[in-house]
Amino acid sequence: MEAERIREWLMGPMVAVATPFKEDHSLDLDALQENVRYMIDNGIRTGRGALLVAAAGGEHPTLNADERKAAMEASVDAAQGEVPVLASIQHTDMRIILDLARHASKVGLQGAQLGPPYYYPQTEGDALRLFQMVAEASDVSILVYHTYWEGLNMSLDLLRQLADIPTVRGLKWASPTDEEYRQGIAALRDDLVIIDNSGRFAEAHGLGARGFITHVGGFWPEYPLRIWDLLEGGDYAAIEDVLAAFQKPWGAWTGKVEAVTGGEGPFIKAAMEAVGLKAGPPRPPSVRPPENLLAEIRELLSSSGVPHASDRAKATA
Numbered sequence: 001m002e003a004e005r006i007r008e009w010l011m012g013p014m015v016a017v018a019t020p021f022k023e024d025h026s027l028d029l030d031a032l033q034e035n036v037r038y039m040i041d042n043g044i045r046t047g048r049g050a051l052l053v054a055a056a057g058g059e060h061p062t063l064n065a066d067e068r069k070a071a072m073e074a075s076v077d078a079a080q081g082e083v084p085v086l087a088s089i090q091h092t093d094m095r096i097i098l099d100l101a102r103h104a105s106k107v108g109l110q111g112a113q114l115g116p117p118y119y120y121p122q123t124e125g126d127a128l129r130l131f132q133m134v135a136e137a138s139d140v141s142i143l144v145y146h147t148y149w150e151g152l153n154m155s156l157d158l159l160r161q162l163a164d165i166p167t168v169r170g171l172k173w174a175s176p177t178d179e180e181y182r183q184g185i186a187a188l189r190d191d192l193v194i195i196d197n198s199g200r201f202a203e204a205h206g207l208g209a210r211g212f213i214t215h216v217g218g219f220w221p222e223y224p225l226r227i228w229d230l231l232e233g234g235d236y237a238a239i240e241d242v243l244a245a246f247q248k249p250w251g252a253w254t255g256k257v258e259a260v261t262g263g264e265g266p267f268i269k270a271a272m273e274a275v276g277l278k279a280g281p282p283r284p285p286s287v288r289p290p291e292n293l294l295a296e297i298r299e300l301l302s303s304s305g306v307p308h309a310s311d312r313a314k315a316t317a
Helices: 003-008 029-041 065-079 094-107 124-137 156-163 178-188 201-207 222-232 236-258 265-274 291-303 309-316
Strands: 012-016 050-053 085-088 111-114 142-145 168-173 193-196 211-214
Touching: 003 168, 012 222, 029 050, 029 065, 050 065, 065 085, 065 094, 094 111, 094 124, 111 124, 111 168, 124 142, 124 156, 156 168, 156 178, 168 178, 178 201, 193 201, 201 211, 201 222, 201 236, 211 222, 222 236, 236 265, 236 291, 265 291
Parallel strands: 012 050, 012 211, 050 085, 085 111, 111 142, 142 168, 168 193, 193 211
Antiparallel strands: none
16 A cells, blocks of 8 residues: 555544453453454455554553554454554653654554644644644654644644645644534645544534544444445435444443543444454543443444454354
């Protein structure tokens, strides 16, 4: 996958991949590789999706640098070049960001997700220097992560400056207002591969986005692929029915989980375990959802026709 031809291979559902843990909260890299193969074998492949590992869905704030590197290596090895693999390199320590960027390039990742440092308020000058330093330290393709909720709502001028950096090739896009959201895609769609991070599937695609973030792809790959096929076919009206059938009740359920415990790991992993995939617990202080919510997700998955992992394995044996 040549970086300069990124538009030819980075598109479709970008799955926020969970980082499996054993019950003692240590990494389960064997399970991670099994899950990567599960997504690939069920349709997430080059030109029809990508995998984003060790990011927010993979509980990266709870991983140390060595664990993040190990997750990168295990995922690339399992993917065998059949799907683009990207990873988060975000951190509050610039030295670790640069180290992760170099490692991402060394092990063959197709991209590194990077947003402005968090905790301390950042200026646009800070953000520009960050991306310039990463570009100087590594040749890995950079996916700009617009984390405006962390305090820096990037201006179009800054985003254009970032797009001028040769290794900045993508944008994971969300914005606090509708007008800014639409303006951002219109202004940058010719320079960057834009991945929607707002769940605005039809609108984003119509404006020029080439993919979208999904948690569902980790346990039901066919569902986001169905949405992608409808988008590519221009059947935007049908997408509303597909979203109403599962995405909306799924969102309502994840909201209930988030009211109990923090992070994305608890709800992603609960759904994965409900269909028979190895995910393990989230790392503390987050916990597995309570039994009433686990029963609720099992019922939702069953009523929605989500296949069990073992049933899929038997069907393809």
